Amino acid sequence: MDIRIYHAFLPHTDAEAAIAFYRDALGFEVVNDVDYEGMRWITVGSPDQRGTTLVLHPPAVDPGITDDERRTILELIAKGSFGAVTLATHDLDGLFERLEASGADIIQEPTDQPYGVRDAAVRDPSGNLIRINHLT
Numbered sequence: 001m002d003i004r005i006y007h008a009f010l011p012h013t014d015a016e017a018a019i020a021f022y023r024d025a026l027g028f029e030v031v032n033d034v035d036y037e038g039m040r041w042i043t044v045g046s047p048d049q050r051g052t053t054l055v056l057h058p059p060a061v062d063p064g065i066t067d068d069e070r071r072t073i074l075e076l077i078a079k080g081s082f083g084a085v086t087l088a089t090h091d092l093d094g095l096f097e098r099l100e101a102s103g104a105d106i107i108q109e110p111t112d113q114p115y116g117v118r119d120a121a122v123r124d125p126s127g128n129l130i131r132i133n134h135l136t
Helices: 014-023 067-079 090-103
Strands: 007-011 029-036 039-045 053-057 085-091 107-111 118-123 131-132
Touching: 014 029, 014 039, 014 053, 067 118, 090 107, 090 131
Parallel strands: 007 053, 085 131
Antiparallel strands: 029 039, 039 053, 107 118, 118 131
């Protein structure tokens, strides 16, 4: 069987801020930027890992969602409790310095965890939790 992760989805609440974070601070390429009915879906990916991407989408666009559910989703996004992803790099300290210089919302500086992982954590401009593991 040949199965792969192709897309992962995270909501964004500000397309330009999302692009600045994922492209300029993290170093991803913008693979696709689609405007549809005043909303934007932005696909970003690592230049070193073609075919696996993050799709940054407008939150709560499902037509079956009620206004109350939409408000709840937006509140969870703002609190950082809705979306999360773990990335990995061979230069955690260098990437962390770049994120810090960009003004990213720092949650955890690079730390050697007791379970054997060195990692850091930030929030993207929408509030999504981004953990970054150090690859050895």
